[in-house]
Amino acid sequence: MTPLLLDDTLVHVAEDRLGSLLQAQRTGTLPPNGKTEITRIMRTLAGRSGPARLVLMAGLQGSRKTKVARALEARGFLRFSPDERVWQAHGHYGRDFPRGEYRVREQPILEEIATEVREALLSGRDVVVDHGFWTASEREKWRRIGEDADAAVTLVHLPGTHHERWERIKERNQQTYDDPNAMWFSEEDLLRHAARFEPPGADEPHVTYTGDLDPVLRALEASAVT
Template sequence: MTQPRAPRCVLMAGLPGSGKTTLARALEQQGFIRMCPDEQVWQEHGHYGRDFPRGQYRIRERPILDRIATELHDALTAGRDVVVDHGFWTVEERERWRAAGELAGAQVLLVYLPGDHDTLWKRIDERNRTTYSDPNSMYFSEDDLRRHGNSFVAPGLDESPLVYDGRPETVLTALVDGDTPQSTC
């Protein structure tokens, strides 16, 4: 009798415009539950900088992250695969969420989505021109990107990240193999 495989939990580390939502949606197509704090902030509070003040994001996000942590635990303990569509900018955040996934019995994979300023800004600028009805298209300025870039701590080798190469198959292969290669670029 074969042992059932552990549920899989994908956490991402990356700035706005790095491709997190694109990857998360691709994994969702493969059966993963996609949990996206930004979308829940939008559903409950509207657009950042338009419907509520720009300095209020973290305050409004905190209870949503707490709720998602509970939903993550419930989904993983039920044997479901989950991708958390969030940037996880600090080592402490990533450690906390990794521990939560492991506590629920999941195989946790941290995927790092790097990006240089010009590429990220080009993607964000294009997204800024889309409709306000998309929760992932909140207006984000180039100054916001610079400021957030200064706050972002890229995962170190001690966190065993999979450096994303732009192909969802690479993430799925790492999960099947149980490996977390340092880089696939």
Template structure:
């Protein structure tokens, strides 16, 4: 009997390293699902091709469609990484419940970073915004506003804190599949 598929749920602000980690997991056989990339494909650049105030309204159907894709992949036995920030406990609970409902195992991975690190990374991404779907044009004011709406997981939400070493996430996933505790 094979292990159930796994789903990595990322928790982090823009610039925290979610896509970098998700691409590593993709290289290890995970299907990477990215709402940012689908938003870019459907609507263009945030703040350039559509007004900033429309983001959440435009994102809702994208998230609904990608949730359907994610569940279908898990039902086929594929492991998935959701390359998305999941800023609130309610969002994380909603995704975890969907995943568990199809018999898959979610792993919440929190990618902490200081304001200085996030802003530094976002400035570099802003320079590459036309070439990278994940490089939406953000201002420092956006980052400050986002930080005020971000709730890191606490002890009530089992999670792995990402320390910049993808091999530790892979080890946690392997241990979960074997039934071992990390």
């Protein structure tokens, strides 16, 4: 059977519709035939000529990673959040388990997500990983996961001043017991983590997010061209 060929306009329409259906599914307002429509759209998008797309992010706490990831999720990307998985498996950071144990508890979850990301890409799904990826070596490891699945990998760098990030963190700290993406951090934590962060250099192709999603979307459109 000849695969269905979609032009860019139809792809955008399908992605927007898929995003609306996924949002309805999350809020419990999905119509009776919604799951069938989601499956059909996913299969249609998976059959397009371009590769699946993997979005990785490089940014500290308060750099708006989740905002970008959710915007892409609304456009049909499958979003994976290690923080949410840790919350579901172990509870609240600093309340239900010691703060110093986070990395130990996170590592097996990252490995689990890596497997799921690979499977999703191989099935033709677009994926965004809602995670900071602080070091070049970590980003290279995940880039290889995407490339091994023949996906187009886009790295999004989310810079920003300490003041900007700290203002967002202070506000986010107010929801720390209700939101798995709002782990409590002090200003000292943020400064210490910033000293360990390796921003992408010229040897790491990336697009910079400064509040406008359009450059990210343009980079993704370009990456999907075979």
